[in-house]
Amino acid sequence: MGWSAIWLVTMVCAAVSMVVAAMAALNTALQAIAEDPKIAASAAEQTWIIDGYTLMLAALLLPAGAIGDRLGRRGVMIGGLVVFGIASLLGVFAGSATELIATRALAGAAAAFIMPTTLSLITSNVPVSRRPLAISIWAGVAGVGAIAGFFVTGLLLKFFGQDNWRAIMITFAVSAALTALLCLTVGTSKDSDPDPFDWAGSVASVLAVFLFVFGLLEVPQRGWTNPLVLGSLIGGVVLAVVFCVIEFRIRFPLLDVQLFTNRAFSAGSLAVMLQFFASFAVFFLVLQQLQLIFGYTPLASAVALFPLIIGVGVFSLIGNWVAVRYHSLRFVLAIGVFLCGLGILLMGVIHYTQYWQLAVFLSIAAVGIGLATAPSTTAIMQNTPLDDQGVGSAVNDTARELGAAVGIALAGSILAAGYANRIGPTAEAAQRALSNPATGGDPATGAAAAEGIRNSLAGATHVAGKLPAQAHPLAQQILDGAHAAFTNPMHTSFIILGAILIVGSAVLAWISPRRMVPLAKAD
Structure with a gap:
């Protein structure tokens, strides 16, 4: 990999790590935010300080990826970084919980323009021979970005004090500004002959994802049978069907839904969803256990999750190498998701009281996530047309966000009940x-x-x-x-999560092809 490609991968990984870290960073500061005299956030408002970011990010990913393909991926990424930095800075001066939620929603909207462009810049600018390695690095960084958010937040709160949560927002603003400046030095790419923009499909996709994710985020507080939750989930599914109908009938669709008939593309999307379903549900449960039962500080809790960073970081490189070198996509996806499910299942079956036991189970899950994370993303991107890499990246990222939302909703509802x-x-x-x-x-x-x-x-x-x-x-x-x-109920949640992943691994073994791309296309 040449120096220009190394620099490109470094910059886009910095950008994507910031976006993923922002999803989780304020979790450790919620108590301080609630006790701030200006903010005085209620329990519901605390939830939306976190979820407002996730909701806007998930809803806008598909059209944002398409806009990056048309206007130029580097420019759209830099624009997103600028808006992300402004939103973070506005959060410093928020005078109420409503204002803080609004700044977080704006940051989430900006993140939707950053995240898909980071991956599509790699797949369109890095030489084909080095692309699997670059995607492995990107996938590893994206996979552990949330833990990095916990860690940096813990450091800031330890250094500046538990009450100075605004230091987190300042750090995001400065980091976004610096990354935006440095990204001016990387190459760009875009669709060589862009089609007319699909406005109808864009509106349908945004509303479908918005309603579905909104319903999922409300499940832990309201329950699955609440009318608002049911209405949102059903409305999201109906609009998703409307979106598919529009995409089948329109001449220039936002997303060619027939891509999902490609077994590698659909298997990669399912694997990504299962991985984030698992990881964010585990974060939700284990962080509470570490801080409220084991008595760990926010910083110590982040350090306690380091087995995930090590396992995902190392095995994301191994998994992609095995899948590409030995044409064994089916093997790495099925085994990876199975090991992740096994690690989580053991957390539920074995009633552990020591951290070292938890670390062993986390390590097993991390090896599984690491094996599957890069091959699943590579399968999606290598089966997406080159001019539509932003949309392919958005599919990958939307699968991540939906998986995370479903995981948190399921774990949260079991735990709350x-x-x-x-x-x-x-x-x-x-x-x-x-x-x-x-x-x-x-x-x-x-x-x-x-x-x-x-x-x-x-x-x-x-x-x-x-x-x-x-x-x-x-x-x-x-x-x-x-x-x-x-x-x-925490152990019950782990058992159910682990069982779903093990069943998911069997489904992946059934639908996944051996090769990353069809033989004719590979040749």
Whole structure:
């Protein structure tokens, strides 16, 4: 790989790592944001501070990728970086939760123009012989970007203090500005003969993804049977069907949906979705376990996830090499997703109490994700026409976002329902103890404490931490009850997630071809 190609891969990896890190970075600062006098975010607002970014990113990916193909991928990426930096800077000056959510949504919209162009620049500018290696590096970086976000956030909060969450936004703004300037030095590419833009397909795709992801993001708070959730999910599916009808009938479609009849393309898309379904569900569960049960700081929690970085980083190179060198796409996708499912299943079956046990299970899952992540992306991109690489990249990225949203929704709903079913006796005991006037309590205090305990493990931990030293036995009773109420549904979530992935690996073994591209095309 020549120096220009190395520099290009370095720059686009810097850009994509920023986009993925921003999906997760504010998770560790939510408590500080909620307690900020200017923001004072409620529980629902805290959720949308995170989810507003994800929703806009997922909804706009397909049309953003097509715009990059038409206008020039480097220019669109730099424009996205500039808007991303401005949105992050505006977040520093946000004076309310609503304003902060709006800046995060703007950053997510900008990220939709960055993410697909990073991969399409690689596939259109890097020589064919070095393209699998470049894609492996990109896939590895994209796969562990969320952990990098946790780590950088933990460092910033440790250095500047837990209350200075705005340092995170400043860091994103400065990083985006610097990356945008450096990206002026890389080559560009675009569709050599662009077709008219598909406005009808673009609107249908944006609305379909928006509604479906919105419904998924609301599942943990509202449940699967809530009318808003059901209406959003059904509406998203209906609009997805409308999108497919439009794309079949229009002369110049946004996405040639017949690409999904290519077995390598469809298998790669499914594998990508399963990987992010697994990884973000695991992040959602394990970070709470590390911080609220094991007592780790945000920085220590990020470091505890390093087995994922090592496993994905190393095996993403190995997986693509095996798939390309030995024409074994079916093998690496099926085995990779199976190992990921096995690692997660073991987290549910074995009730571990030590970090080293968790690290072993995470390492098994990381090897699996690493084996499958680069080959699945390579299969998508090598079976997409060269002039439509931005759209192919957007399909890859949309699969990631949908997988992540489904994983979080499933894990979150199982956890919320299981916790609510088990926490009642603990909350009632705390309410009785804190409502007793004889011990200095009052009914209002007891009711507020019980509500906090019922809301979540984080709420229960907060209530226990606020009790005076003489109430230590009650605090310990609250923590023990909340930990038990959290741990059981957490293990159930791991079992269900792992089982879905193992079934998914069997589906991949069935539909995946041996070769990355059809034989005629490869020749």
